[in-house]
Amino acid sequence: MHKRIWWIVLPTVLTVLAFQFYWLVATYRDQRKTFLSQAKDALQFTYDQSFMESMVVLQMMKTNSSQKAIDSAVTDVLEDDEITFSSTIMGADSIKDSRTTVASRESMQPFLSSILSASPELRPDTQKLTNAYKKQLAARGIDVGFKLSYVNKPAHIDSTGFYVSMPLSLAMKDNQLYVRFSGTENYLLKKMSGPMIISLVLLLIVAGCIWVLWRIIIRQKALETMRSDFISNITHELKTPVAILSTINESLLTYNGMDDKVKTERYLRLSKDELNKLQAHIEEILTLSKMENGMPLAESNKVLLPELLNIVQQRFNHLPGVTITTRLDAEEVTIHTHQESLLTVLNSLVDNAIKYADKTEKRVALRVKQQEGNYLFSVEDNGIGINKEHLPFIFDKFYRVPQGNLHDVKGYGLGLSHVKELVSKLGGSIKVSSTPGSGSLFTFSIPGA
Structure with a gap:
């Protein structure tokens, strides 16, 4: 039976683990792709913005009016989402039929980079780019370390790990702006939390x-x-x-x-x-x-505890080698309960104690004491005891401590189950403690009224 169980459990576990592994790997790849895409977009935006700012500064140093017009046009690129080219930008006042061309900022960025990169003196400083790039990454929720530098491709680019790069111009594709990231794995793992x-x-x-x-x-x-x-x-x-x-x-x-x-x-x-x-x-x-099936007990009546204990004692004391001792520690010796059910519980517990005592002299101690409005009954014997692993099931119906096909002790395994049902009907609870070789102690409490 155990082998059949493992043939079911193992494929199930392996399938679940394989699915989880595939899902996490796919999620990691998606996160990595998204990270690199956002990092490259941020780099392109940072470079274009810094490049145009550098050009504006240089153009402001010139006095030619036409150059000032260019300066004004480029500055508009930094502030507006669209770029407007007008025929008046070069001061051509004699042209009566002026025309205006409008283009989006995103579509003009490659064009501006290609034209402006032809002037090496306009190349932004790496420290300035680093600070600006850090802000752009933060705006996109990316918090990782990085190192930004200008390199020549392919001789000076390490293509391992996490990096992004972009050409400085269409005409100079071998000149690259290169960013290598550090701590990216921890960042991606946090994103995958x-x-x-x-x-x-x-x-x-x-x-x-x-x-x-x-x-x-x-x-x-x-x-x-x-x-x-x-x-x-x-x-x-x-x-x-x-x-x-x-x-x-x-x-x-x-x-x-x-x-x-x-x-x-x-x-x-x-x-x-x-x-x-x-x-x-x-x-x-x-x-x-x-x-x-829910059959109720008969109506409760007054029960004299000394008389009840005496009935139990007299029933078993005549058996050879059996000694029944009783003790009553209660100020009120009258209890309001169902006498027949209580008597059945006590008789069953004492009978079990005698059955499972392998000693020549079988001793059973029956005690009753009053405790916070309840009556606590205990039946203790010097029998063979019960192993710990069987105690949780001792009150289950049909349960007997496994002994194979032996019949040393007669019974169906219903006695203690019946006892528990009766105690529950009386409004109480029962528990057991035992030491193998020393005996067992059954304790149950029921309300006194």
């Missing part, structure tokens, strides 16, 4: 689902084992009285047992005892079934 968190959450959800599924499967396997033990035990328990009754009937009918009145009476009493045991088991199963 959302997808990474989502991926982690999905992985945790899948892992949690697999863990829950695994627990359910293990639990189902345990239930199968318990059902197998239950069927084996109930078959044994039912076959025993049937076999005894069959033998008795055969003795009475075949071997003239009816002629011996003493023997007949002894056999009939033995038959009655076996029938009573069988009926008790059947009633226990039926009562548990009715309680699970």
